[in-house]
Amino acid sequence: MRRIERLPLPSGVRFALGRRQVRANRQRREPGFNATRDWKNARDSAPVRAAEATLTRMAGLTERCMYCEDSHGTDIEHFWPKTPFSECLFIWPNMLLCCAECGRLKGQLVPADASGAPLLIDPTAEDPWAHLDFDPDTGNVVARFLREENGYSPKGEKTVEVLHLDRREALARVYRRSFLRIAKIVAVAVDDPQPDSQALLEQLRECDDSGLLSWCLRADGQHLEPFCRLRTDHPEVWRHCCECLS
Numbered sequence: 001m002r003r004i005e006r007l008p009l010p011s012g013v014r015f016a017l018g019r020r021q022v023r024a025n026r027q028r029r030e031p032g033f034n035a036t037r038d039w040k041n042a043r044d045s046a047p048v049r050a051a052e053a054t055l056t057r058m059a060g061l062t063e064r065c066m067y068c069e070d071s072h073g074t075d076i077e078h079f080w081p082k083t084p085f086s087e088c089l090f091i092w093p094n095m096l097l098c099c100a101e102c103g104r105l106k107g108q109l110v111p112a113d114a115s116g117a118p119l120l121i122d123p124t125a126e127d128p129w130a131h132l133d134f135d136p137d138t139g140n141v142v143a144r145f146l147r148e149e150n151g152y153s154p155k156g157e158k159t160v161e162v163l164h165l166d167r168r169e170a171l172a173r174v175y176r177r178s179f180l181r182i183a184k185i186v187a188v189a190v191d192d193p194q195p196d197s198q199a200l201l202e203q204l205r206e207c208d209d210s211g212l213l214s215w216c217l218r219a220d221g222q223h224l225e226p227f228c229r230l231r232t233d234h235p236e237v238w239r240h241c242c243e244c245l246s
């Protein structure tokens, strides 16, 4: 998973989606209203297509699923599901791009805490690695242990549980491969007496298929070899890479 910057929609598209939401809000109080059907009817409309195109741009060149960063993002995902949250049907911040597998696993699930706040990571709203950790030995994504709370992140735990992030073998293989590539590049840079920080960053970004770079340099990965050596032996280079990732 990686932090994704949400791009703004063109104002005309925002306005058109807003009008559809107003209409849905009116209809949802009437008997027989079906949010899934309403969405299906709107799916091929110009404003929804424009929203999808913006999501695809946000997902980067390879158009990956925003939850797993592995498979191709194939459909618009409603973070708060169409049913029962039809008040969020056409709301832009509620739309993500996801793959068929993540869409199937998540389904209508959005675990929430006692206050109603979601216990599921929205990668367009927060840094996933604040709640998640990575196991370089298995390639699994797991919940992050929060020292200050002496427990695992509840949001991380639920996200891993819902999306099966610790038991998808193909996903773990891809994450581990990506980690090994990043570690190899950093190991070479660490042995260089004067590594070029910009060139290193570009090289790392190019191979960061799974969004792990942020975990390696800024989250718990920074305490492991070779990342901790980059931090101690070339602090300027490490700082430059970290700052450019934000």
Ligand SMILES: [Zn+2]
Binding pocket: 065, 066, 067, 068, 069, 070, 071, 098, 099, 100, 101, 102, 103
């Ligand atoms: Zn996915």
